[in-house]
Amino acid sequence: MLKKNEGIDIAQELGGIQHVEQAQALFEKRLDEQHLSRIRTLSRPEILIKIANAITMCDPARVFINTGSEADRQFIRQLALNKGEEAVLAMEGHTIHFDLKEEQGRIIDRTFYIANPGEKISSLANKTLRDDALVEVREKMAGIMSGATMVVGLYIRGPVGAAASNPAIEITSSAYVCHSAEILYRNAFADFEQEVGRLGHFYTNIHSEGLNRSEDLPNARVFMDRSHRTTYSFNCTYAGNTLLLKKGNHRFSVDKAVYEGNGRELAEHMFITGIEGSGGRVTWVAGAAPSGCGKTTTAMAGNHFVGDDLAQMWIDDNGSVRSINPECGIFGIVEDVNGEGDPMLMERLRNPGSEVIWSNVLIDEDGVPHWTGNGEIPPTRGRNFQGPWKKGLTDAGGKEVKISHPNARCTIASSALVNYSDQAESPEGVETRVITYSGRDSDTMPPVWAAKNSNHGVVIGACIVSAATATEVGASGVKRAPWANAPFIPGALGDYMKAQFDFFGSADIKDGKRPILAGLNYFLTHEARGGSGKKLLGEKKDVKVWLGWLERRAHGDVDAIETPIGFIPRYEDLKALFETLIDKPYPKDLYDRQFSLYLDNILARNDLQTTAYGKEENIPRMLFDVLREQRDGLIALKTKFGPIVTPEQLLEGP
Secondary structure (H helix, E strand, O other): OOOOOOOOOOHHHHHOOOOOHHHHHHHHOOOHHHHHHHHOOOHHHHHHHHHHHHHHHHOOEEEEEEEEHHHHHHHHHHHHHHOOEEEEOOOOEEEEOOOOOOOOOEEEHHHEEEOOOOOOOOOOOEEEEEHHHHHHHHHHHHOOOOOOEEEEEEEEEOOOOOOOOOOEEEEOOHHHHHHHHHHOOEEEEOOOHHHHEEEEEEEEEEEEEOOOOOHHHHHOOOEEOOOOOOEEEEOOHHHHHOOOOOHHHHHHHHHHHHOOOOOEEEEOOOEEEEOHHHHHOEEEEEEEEOOOOOOOHHHOOOOOEEEEEEOOOOOOOOOEEEOOOOOOOOOEEEOOOOOOOOOOHHHHHOOOOEEEEEEEEOOOOOEEOOOOOOOOOOOOOOOOOOEEOOOOOOOOOOOOOOOOOOOOOEEEEEHHHOOOOHHHOOOEEEEEEEEEEEEOOOOOOEEEEEEEHHHHHHHHHHHOEOOOOOOOOOOOOOOEOHHHOHHHHHOOHHHHHHHHHHHOOOOOOOOHHHHHHEEEOOEEEHHHOOOOOOOOOOOOHHHHHHHHHHHHHHHHOOOEEEEEOOOEEOOOHHHHHHHHHOOOOOOOHHHHHHHHHHHHHHHHHHHHHHHHOOOOOOHHHHHHHHHHHHHHHHHHHHHOOOOOOOOHHHOOOO
16 A cells, blocks of 8 residues: 655755745745745745755756746747757747656656665566665756756646646756647646645656756656655657646556545546547547557547546546646657648648647658658758768668657647647546557457456456557566556556456446447558568557447447447448548448457467566456356357457357
């Protein structure tokens, strides 16, 4: 069980500020009159002491209290340019940021949870003891902002007034990080103390890029103190390691949901989008996928966009599952974003009128960004994440250097998108009726299937397997990715899984409001289904159909074929949806290839999960019961039909 405020608070230990009077005396000494007047509007001691200790520990030359005003935002934009963290591009409002070439993703090998003695930490994560973390932070973070400007921002992760929003302080010397925060999160300077009082907590994030040198990267660290809900990050620049409001605070939100949510709250790595059904009906869908596996594309496939990465969920007093997006912007991977698959996002990226921070793409000689898979004619030269680039450039190993890094990003406000829903800012959230789970699965699961019940749905999430992506430095191969949330689950996996079973199986969810849980997979390849080549067996835009089928399934508008793993669509229903939703023919032979069950692959997946979870402590018995039930059904099918079973054969039953 996680205990709050257990062990020393590292920031307080190093800063030495224990009382609000000490904090106020420090502000009088270190802040100029303008920013002193701003911090005087704050009165809660716990907030003031946190900020004061960060100042004392990091020792900046100046402190800027960011109120979120347009003048403050402009100061931050200009500071990013003056420091060289960003550079202007040809299109007004667009800038480019380059991370260190050795730091193009999350530094998972240097990311640690700070653990108290005897505290259980996820088996999929790294941990360090509190005393050891104290030594490293003292050695590497004390005085790290000497000569620099510290920017202090007060944000809310979610709409003001929402039941599952989380206030958070972002303290950093990086203007790029501040600029990104202003696009991606809601500056809540005016409401911060009220929200802290209402919700009873806040998160604190302290970051500095240091001297921003490659030689310092071995000493880069991201420490997450669960007990004191404080993150420390230093000597790094990539937003996934530095914009701690994002995945750093998502981890604290997972903790809060698991250990304080009492089966009524979840914090998930999910998009939120609205799908239109018959009669103008809008059904809200939340879906999990590992970073780099199409969450943004799937989110944008909906008619009403709320978010592409994170979701806070709760059961309201009316028995509905509600969801909000902690963010109000997109930090999206741009590889393969193009006019065909992502028309709405592409329109905003290629036309004036929106503020965009690009990262790690190619900038041509005219100041225009380019990236791999954009569907456009690439330039022959420019500058990218590794320096000057020209067509045919190879690295030290002789491998061609692509025009952009696979983890190249764009940062843009969600409000810039034409399909951004006005419900995204509602504190009531959106009623969520469909939950999906997916990963990069080239050879095993069908494109879409719906769970038989909530317990089977939780197991779908627990059993995500995905090819590694460029979002994590040094990651490779195919690995388990439970709920697509594994990198962000701080505590024991058994605790997190129990919270999932408790939430989706809760008696507090009323009949007719319980979400259907489902699997998505649009990464099947031709070679995995009897053809040749690694091209996808389908197109990105097909996801509109898979979501459309789930929307109709949630309301009982379509029947389905029962299988041991869940329900799969009937051909006639999909054929009609392909025609009406994306104006595309859907041949029967393609359906048969996509929805036939390749039993040996599924059984191997089942065995993998059974074995892996069997090594974990305190995994709920329900997981193994479901896996065994599915295995028995799959073996019965194999006995009757052989290793490949078609949808027609499935209709016959075992």
